[in-house]
Amino acid sequence: DSGVTQTPKHLITATGQRVTLRCSPRSGDLSVYWYQQSLDQGLQFLIQYYNGEERAKGNILERFSAQQFPDLHSELNLSSLELGDSALYFCASSVGLLGLTGELFFGEGSRLTVL
């Protein structure tokens, strides 16, 4: 158990819809990262927040947005969903900018299926 909690674990929705994925980081971790893993792909970095502020941005689509709240939990909002958005979405956290040894702690992921 990494201490990172993601909800929901599974989500099935239709094209054009909007969903919100939620992440609670490990206690004490200030950084939250979102990654997307599509079929047979590596983890693609989407966005990172540090203590409520956006810190780094990857290849995140304009239809996607995220935020980190004062209690440090984060939400990833995906709108106007397309079939290609079907993927595993991972949240990860670290103590500081990249932890003491450089590792991130990942949640179990939210599997999104768009039909």
Added chain:
Amino acid sequence: DQQVKQNSPSLSVQEGRISILNCDYTNSMFDYFLWYKKYPAEGPTFLISISSIKDKNEDGRFTVFLNKSAKHLSLHIVPSQPGDSAVYFCAACLNFGNEKLTFGTGTRLTIIP
């Protein structure tokens, strides 16, 4: 543009033998490298890392080797155990403390009893 590449999607190794997983990268600015291990239905977990100032880092059965001139790193697991069966991701970042990890596509390792 895949800056971190794991060209072997899968690898099978006999229990007790050495497993060698390979990773190549194209960005010479990468300064810190990590290996993550992922079991089904779980998130990736950190395994071992190496800074570009080193060429080897060892932690128990796991050793990571870095060849900067070849832009290549490898993970050696010896002896391999059934519990090592998982998907292994190589990752890199521009410098320690940099937020963005670039991951490879992963290698599925199967240890044969």
